[in-house]
Amino acid sequence: MVELIVDKISQKIDGKSVLNQISFEVHANDFVVITGRSGSGKTTLLNVISGLTRPDSGQVYLDGQLIGKNMQKIWRNQIGFIFQNNLLLEKLTVKQNILMGAKFNKSLSDQEIRDLLAKVGMPDVDISQRVSTLSGGEQQRVALLRTLVKRNELIFADEPTGNLDDENARKLVEILKNWSLAEQHAVVMVTHNLAFITYATKHVAI
Template identity: 40%
Template sequence: MSSETTQPAAARADGIWKVYGHGEAQVHALRGVSTAFDRGRFTAIMGPSGSGKSTLMHCLAGLDTVDAGHVFIGDTQVTGLGDAGLTKLRREKVGFIFQQFNLLPTLTAEENILLPMAISGRKPDPQWYDLVIKTVGLGDRLSHRPTELSGGQQQRVACARALVARPEVIFADEPTGNLDSRSSGEVLNFLRSSVHDFGQTIVMVTHDPRAASYADRVIFLADGSIVDELEKPTEGSVLDKMKSLDPGQSPDAATGGADV
């Protein structure tokens, strides 16, 4: 784990535990996970279904609470924040890209992109806005509504929305899960270039080795714990790592049903 870095981490988990249910039905989704996500890096979280990768991201983003441990976004401690504090955090420090249903159907692409800024009453930096729009390549589609855009285009609008507010960290939850391979490539390229060209920090949950290969670093989760990690991954190295992890996985977690 690279907790000792020259720069302070954009997001950090400090021994976090997450337990669902009681008694016999108790499931430990996270078992004391500690990790940090460095600024200006693209990190992928991987793991089989039920490994706790989505739960980890939800806890990091303040969408879910932890039962023990601490979560930090930048220098803000997320653990213990109330609704108002979490809302402020989401407005100022966090961006989201979801697998699907990312846009408001009533707003145009441009209005969707500017929505987080509008909600928090901020104006985007026009130069930065133009740059983001140019990079996502949606210039001629800005006045369209989501229903008039393809899945890939919708997801690029969602990326632009996350990026335009320049959050501390963007959390992407299976952003390419619903896309064909060409659209996936476009979205992932865009995410990577926003990290490398603009210094954005991105944390992405995925189960697709190809998607993970776009990241700078991959964390592997199994049974609620970080079991391994990989710097500068390729599709092949990720696949190998996953295969090597598979036998070590407990049968309970493998058949654990929902991806919590």
């Protein structure tokens, strides 16, 4: 079972303190929602705890191992990341984009991909069509699946609903929440939308 310990993280940007002694823990099945005003350091915190950025002070431990070491292995085997801008490869098909996430863990048949799409409310999507032909909400759900099929125990999500309307945003968060419960994954999500605090097992306000 995953265990992430964030211990007294502080960070300055351009001489300005954006994070000050932030501490919390994440365990299996946790759905952690990080909120704060624009410029408060939400994304900075996510980058630190996922190992993309080193903090000025404090430590982050994943399953007892200090984050910052062996990060390539950790990202391949333990961490998934969902970005606000979905970073899909628009010239590739729905199938090809999803398989990019699965390649480290397992192969997926066409039927398995269709079944996954049905689980996120896209049962009629042609897996051979380019993702550029999908709506914004559909593209973000494909990006979500690309991350989830890696089957990592810890998923970071940086404003994954930022470019979606209210209905699609709610659907995406519900999918992520239900998947985390079913698979016993932990999720740490940054959002500006305070309505999503209701989905949280833990709320971190910065």
